[in-house]
Amino acid sequence: MKLSFQKNDLLSTLQVVGKAVASKTTLSIMECILVDATEGQIRLTGNKNDFGIESICPGDILEPGKIALEARLFQEIIKRLPQTEGKNILLSTEENGNCTIQCEKSVFKIMGRNPDEFTSLPSVEKQEIVEISQLSLRNMINQTIFSTASGENNKKMTGEYFEIIDNQFSITALDGHRIAIRKTELSESYDNCSAIVPKEVLSELSKIISGGLEDKVEICFSKQYLQFSFEDTIVVTQLVEGEYFHVRQMLSSDYETKIRLNRKQFLENIDRARILARDNDKQPLILKIEDQSLSLKIVSDIGRMDAEMPVQQEGKDLLIGFNPTYLMDALQNIEEEEVDLYFTISRSPVFIRDQEESYNYMILPVNFNAEAVG
Amino acid sequence: MKLSFQKNDLLSTLQVVGKAVASKTTLSIMECILVDATEGQIRLTGNKNDFGIESICPGDILEPGKIALEARLFQEIIKRLPQTEGKNILLSTEENGNCTIQCEKSVFKIMGRNPDEFTSLPSVEKQEIVEISQLSLRNMINQTIFSTASGENNKKMTGEYFEIIDNQFSITALDGHRIAIRKTELSESYDNCSAIVPKEVLSELSKIISGGLEDKVEICFSKQYLQFSFEDTIVVTQLVEGEYFHVRQMLSSDYETKIRLNRKQFLENIDRARILARDNDKQPLILKIEDQSLSLKIVSDIGRMDAEMPVQQEGKDLLIGFNPTYLMDALQNIEEEEVDLYFTISRSPVFIRDQEESYNYMILPVNFNAEAVG
Incomplete structure (x- = not known):
């Protein structure tokens, strides 16, 4: 095999497919990237346990062939080769797997791996193909x-739930203490379909779909897999098995108290309070809603903080406690300057949502001893 | 005690004295900052095992007094208070050590520590006071x-050697494999004096002397301590005991081979070679100087790299091996575009130095099996 590349083309393709390469495994072929130039295009593939990425790299095929190369080493070499304009990176392999990477007066010789050991991506039987903008998908993720939850206790909580109903696309995540939902309207309607997608894949995917509102991703739903296609790249992932939680039953639009407040000011007050909860994440932040005003209070072994800010209050007064970090997580992921919080009683969750429910964040409250915090 | 501050004044003073606060110790008073407003100024002090920093903070003394506060907590609180222009941060303490920090509608109550437990900085008996620009001192460090060495095997190697001879100020560091020397001319002459300064102190000091060429530091030499004074801050450190190495005997200005080369190009080639030495720092980079050209070669379990670059050669051809990281460290700390390297034989060190010896980096070579690397 003999290929020539321009440095930046090869480097950016390696960075994309490198997201699906295992970093420490016993199966060392999973630490490799497959370079396949047998079918008229240069196709690079990374394939981890549960997901894989394939991308076409611009370049010239001087002699077809394929090889598997250790991903980290391959990337490091390309990154450090001289920055030149032309297709000056020459990658060539011999029968025995010896691989030479040359650019101007720098020559690397490393050992390649047998490309036949490499597991190729599953071919996805296409059921429903949904088109969405890269920007929307990235933001929603x-x-x-x-x-999402991190542990292995409940596998379904470690994934995000993708759901299409007509022209509505929503992503839901929950971890037993909170729910986050983002919804958007698609440009056309589709058959209803859904999937639980492992969060690890989505976290990597969100880094490589870097396009704007006009750039599209195709999401192809099938029984066992989900496939994302965009530009010259496809990402294929296994799905989390099982039926997702019945989230709609956990939501409610009734409320007894509604407050509208300045999101940034609220965030700053929560951030202050968290200083005193640093050694104990369970220390509740207590909110007192009364007379168009919100008081925040936290009491821990370290000390005590009190703060106050104006709000637009509708309905009853309320005293309620939350994990401050959960409040911050939700508020940091909203862009609006002003947000609405909906409460019922102190044992019921808060909902932070907009009119159209393009976002809806639910957080369960925390019990606290009202006497002790004075 | 009752004091008022402007947020940025207090925050930047805390960041300076915070460099001399222990982060995890059994002596928890060493994790504190002393706030002393008993003598007409607000003086903040941090004092670690072997060095301390004291700085005057602008602010109003409404009621004199002193208190010790846990440094990390104190900093975090001030950092997160509202950003206001006036002296709106109010710090007040009660007899029992209760401390209140208030800014607008945010109020923190934390426990202070008994200020009498705090060890004050030693008073330094001034022998010789040397003045140098902040920029020069920071760069030289x-x-x-x-x-410098990191281990505890040879305590003297963990410090930097400060030496004044007439109007020459030099800093020397060595770790058994290499020597780094920086020299500068002072604006006046002083009595000869010297000290071995712990590197940890210098590393912190270089972060807080942020001034330019016109901003000065006074270095006060005494038997047991060194004191740095600048603006409203003093840093006092214990010295490493003992006599420093006789470095002058290790230097030599004779050479058999001299090459002048482009520093950046050399650095890039070394950086490339280091990819193949990643699992084995001892893998030598082999330099071959011949016919106005420098070949670089490295051979490891991972693979092999060859590169070549033009040099201006004077004297004999040479084949010599080095730890690539040591070469990089020295070259990265030189600003000149072109550098001169002086060699004698393959078992003798290289010297990278300029004409005036404002810098002189010595690196010992590494043995290698010339056959094996073909």
């Missing part, structure tokens, strides 16, 4: 993913 | 400190 980033604005919900913090609400 | 940063450009040599990488050559």
Whole structure:
């Protein structure tokens, strides 16, 4: 095999497919990137346990062939080669797997791996293909993913729930203490479909779909896999098995108290309070809503903080406690200057949502001893 | 005690004295900052095992007094208070050590520590006071400190050697494999004096002397301590005991081979070579000087790299091996576009130095098996 590349083309393709390369495994072929130039295009593939990325790299095929190369080493070499304009990076392999990477007067010789050991991506049987803007998908993932669980206790909580109903696309994440939902309207209607997508894949995906509102991603739903296609790249992931939680039953639009407040000011007050909860994440932040005003209070072994800010209050007064970090996570992922919070009683969750429910963040309250915090 | 501050004044003073606060100790008073407003000024002090920093903070003394406050907590609170223009931060303490920090509608109550437990800085008996620009001192420290040793095997190697001879000020660091020396001319002459300064202190000091060429530091030499004074701040450090190495005997200005080369190009080639030495820092980079050209070669379990670059050669051809990281460290701390390297034989060190010896970096070579690397 003999290929020539321009440095930046090869480097950016490696950075994309490198997201699906295992970093420490016992199966060392999973630490490799497959370079396949047998079918008229130079196709690079990374394939981890549960997801894989394939991307076409611009370049010239001087002699077809394929090889698997250790991803980290391959990337480091390309990154450090001289920055030149032309297709000056020459990658060539011999029968025995010896691989030479040359650029101007720098020559690397490393050992390649047998490309036949490499597991190729599953071919996805296409059921429904949905088109969405890269910007929307990226934002929706980033604005919900913090609400997934990390442990292995409940596998379904470690994924995000993708759901299409007509022309509505929503992403839901929950971890047992909170729910995050983002919804958007698609430009056309589709058959209803859904999938639980592992969060790890989405976290990597959100880094490589860097396009804007006009750039599209195709999401292809199938029984066992989800496939994302955009530009010269496809990402294929296994799905989390099982039926997702019945989230709609946990939501409610009734409320007894509604406050509208300045999001940034609220965030700054919560951030202050968190200083005193640093050694104990369970220390509740207590909110007191009364007379168009919100008081915040936290009491811990370290000390005590009191703060106060004006709000537009509708309905009853209320005293309620929350994990301050959960409040921050939700508020940091909203862009609006003013937000609405909906409460019922002190044992019921708060909902932070807009009119159209393009976002809806639910957070369960925390019990506290009202006497002790004076 | 009752004091009022402007947020930025207090925050920047805390960041300075905070450099001399222990982060995890059994003596928890060493994790504190002393606030002393008993003598007409607000003096903040941090004092670690072997060095301390004291700085005057602008502010109003409404009621004199002193208190010790946990440094990290104190900093975090001030950092997160509202950003206001006036002296709106109010710090007040009660007899029992209760401390209130208030800014607008945010109020923190934390426990202070007994200020009498706090060890004050030693008073330094002034022998010789040397004045140098903040910029020069900062650069000289940063450009040599990488050559100090980290272990406890040889305490003297963990410090930097400060030496004044007439109007010459030099800083020397060595770790058994290499020596780094930076020298500068002072604006006047002083009595000869010297000290071995712990590198940890210098590393923190270089972060807080942020001034330019016109801003001065006074270095006060005494038997047991060194004191740096600048603006409203003093830094006092214990010295490393003992006599420093006789470095002058290790230097030599004779050479058999001299090459002048482009520093950046050399650095890029070394950086490339280091990819293949990543699992084994001892893997030598082999330099071959011949016919006005420098070949670089490295061979490891991972693979092999060859590169070549033009040099201006004077004297004999040479084949010699080095730890690539040591070469990089020295070259990265030189600003000149072109540098001169002086060699004698393959078992003798290289010297990278300029004409005036404002810098002189010595690196010992590494043995290698010339056969094996073909």
